[in-house]
Amino acid sequence: MLTLENVAVFYGQVPAIHDVNAAFEAGTVNFVVGPNGAGKSTLLLAIAGAVRARNGVVILDGKHISGLNSEDIVALGCSLVPEGRQVFARLTVAENLQIGLIAGRTKGAGRGDLEQVLSHFPILRSRYRQLAGTLSGGEQQQLSIARALLTRPKLMLIDEPSLGLAPLVVDGVYEVLARLRDEGLTMIVVEQQTTRVKKIGDTVTVLRDGNVSFFRSTSEIVDYGELEKAYFGFNN
Ligand SMILES: Nc1ncnc2c1ncn2[C@@H]1O[C@H](COP(=O)(O)OP(=O)(O)OP(=O)(O)O)[C@@H](O)[C@H]1O
């Protein structure tokens, strides 16, 4: 469904990611893990068209999307849940969700979509008229995911959904992601930790210093120690 070929992104003269090759299949949950500064967010931003790749191509369902602007990429079915949620703090929950509906540019999208998405996030229904900035971190994370879902994505990119949240809240977020996986949504999930990989991941990619240092289907991982080694740079 998504292929990256030799993708590189530079900030000024410095490459944040380089020579990234990867392929993700429809209906799978794909983790991208790595330490601070490895280039994980940059990778998602490059796929989503929020930063421009200097080299390489990104192909979504056979269509070259590198070079398109982010609005067009959303309309093609690829939606980003950014690091730090990025909800519009001074707009209400309802207004934030409305933005998702509009961004998807889907004909006929409306009340039905909203009801379906809210069924995953009952707390948002009870906070519907509240300013998004007054929500808790976990509620904002739910709002950010809900907003992305309202664009009717076939591929959702989720950047550190557990960032700054209490473990129980993280469990709740991952329960929602597991349900979305069961509904067939394809996901690329960025995390700093590898703790959730085994539970709901189909593949795991380790990014170190802007490059893929490890890729494996979770079904092929016999010893999770090798993943940890790759993460900490102890392989080879
Ligand atoms: N806007 C920017 N301008 C200049 N350099 C940047 C910018 N954004 C990121 N970088 C640099 O690019 C590299 C990759 O950053 P990125 O945010 O993609 O890493 P990350 O893996 O998401 O890290 P974290 O786990 O801390 O979120 C880092 O060295 C970072 O300092």
Ligand SMILES: [Mg+2]
């Ligand atoms: Mg990041």
